Amino acid sequence: MARWSDSRTIPLVPRKVLVIDDHPGFRRTARRLLEGDGLEVVGEAGDAASGLAAARMLEPDIALVDIYLPDSDGFELTSRLAALAKPPAVILTSSREQSEFEDLVERSFARGFVPKHELSGDALEDLLK
């Protein structure tokens, strides 16, 4: 994997993102937004089980994981993703604020949290620094 000294420059090989969220509307918007910001959205999943399967197959660099999932929750999925052979960097997201989850985000394997309405390629890159 390439390393970047400045995250604001668009890398030659765009980072691969997997979006895991049960709202199709959000997945669609996130895809357009992140691709507009120079990232490559390699896949989408609507629940934790298919998200884990997609991560295993697609080996994304980043997994954008909604904290509320129909079959599990984002913290649980984060642990499972971290145990993969090639674990993606997990960024948790929610339409709620991080403070509502107490210290669960810090205590998880996730790289960070971004509120849904503040999602952008830069926001993800900032969290990966």
Add this chain to the structure above:
Amino acid sequence: MTGRRWTLVAVALAGGIAGGLTLGIALGTDTSWGPGRGFNAVVGPLVGWAFIGTGLFARVRRPENRVGLLMIAVGFTWCASALIVADQPGLFVFGYLTIGLPYAILYHLLLAFPDGSLHSQMERALVATGYFSAVVLKTLETLFADTGASPRGLPDNPLLVGTDGGVLADVAGFRPELGVLLALGVVALLAVRWRAAVGAQRRALTPVLVSGGFVTALLALFLAAGVTGISGIRDQLEVARIAVLAMIPFAYLGGLLHSRVVGAAGVNRLVARLGRHGRPVDVRDELATALGDPALTLLFWLPQRELFVGAAGRPAELPAAHSDRTASVIEHDGQPVAAIVHDRSLVDQRELVQAAGAAVSLVLENERLDAELRATVEEVQASRARIVASEGAARRRLERDLHDGAQQRLVSAALSLRMLTGTLNGDPESRRELDSARKDLDDALRELRELARGIHPAVLSDQGLRAALNGLANRAPIPVELTGGPTERYPENVETAAYFVVAESLTNVAKHAAATHACVRINRAPEKVIVEVSDDGIGGADAASGSGLRGLADRVSALDGHLEVDSVPGRGTTVRAMIPCGS
């Protein structure tokens, strides 16, 4: 006279004739075997008459109780079996054939005493085996019994079909052994029942069970003596057995009389105790003493709901038809007031139970009203708890709908605007408009989040009270110290109530108290959770006037808890909620 009475008179006449015939035949024969015709002649009809007469009396007294019928049946079959002493082969073989029947019916009678029904599989199995042995096996045996060839000089057997009955006769030949086991089984069951009985139950059971147990034990010995070949004492055993058997009807009558006298004395004492002034009586205890059944319980009738409830007001069922307990319903002015649930042995003393019930019916009416009130309170509490629970569920649903619906759409709209901003170049006017729209949208999102949290804090259901309270403390405009935050999860209703107590109290602190500091304490006490919010503000809050505190008090009391507000002007405010919570 009714048809029923005619039947009884006919049975009495038939009984008289049957006994007379037995007597006549016994006197008119010259039998050299057995205990002798003299004994049989005197005791035979006496046993028959005693059983038939007492059975008729029991039948008149309790037409629905099978005990009377069984006694009559013992009497008649006894008379029939006594024909075995006859010289005439036809009469002899009739007696020979029915010799076991009175005992099979006696077992049935003893095991069904006093209420006339069998109550366990074991009892039913023993009774069925008794009838099978006395009817089926005895008939088989008779068909192959060459009585004329017996060394005892018995009459010929007109029913004889052959001397070699093969396997069937061999099986029937085990009748004495089976009889020993059967009799021992009956004695054991009677002993168990007698031991288990206390007070009035034992009083009612003892005469019949003891005399019946003796007869059965003597029969077991008699049969065992025959099986083992010790025939020397058989005659004495038979005499003893028949003598005790003759006593059973009198034991029944004596026991009845004794129970009535003792029972009437108990009821008299009960009435005297109720008459004493100035001391509340425990009606249940008094009835239990008077009727001699320590396990006696009372159920009260609720006419509106048409059901019985216990003293605590909880709905209760009357005992099932074949259980050891049974109920006597006590009425007052034609209306059911209560049911006395007592041992089934007291069924035979229904007048006594009714007399005791009548004696306490006025007091019972009071207790019934108490129980009715408690039942109503219980129902109101239950319905209030249901309302709270359904309100909670509705709030959770609403929060979820907001989150999944409007919030998601607004998030998507905000993200679209963000993308649009990226594609706009130049035009500062449009950019300003877009920025303003984005800001409005962000504000709308924030307000919606707060609204959803006010309806139901998702963090509460997801992560529990501690996390939710931390969130409240962090968002509060003044420093809030949180102590004793629970690490365990409480029931949903308890967590929600505790959360809203803290949320509403902190809102009040921020709005009215002018405080610099607030403290939230959650303490787990046995059976309850204590939530306390105190501040160092101006005090003077009043639970009665503020609708917020009033609503909190209602919410807490719907869970059977209560809310205290301690707010002296100038000395801060403490809101304390005690919320019941089983451990």
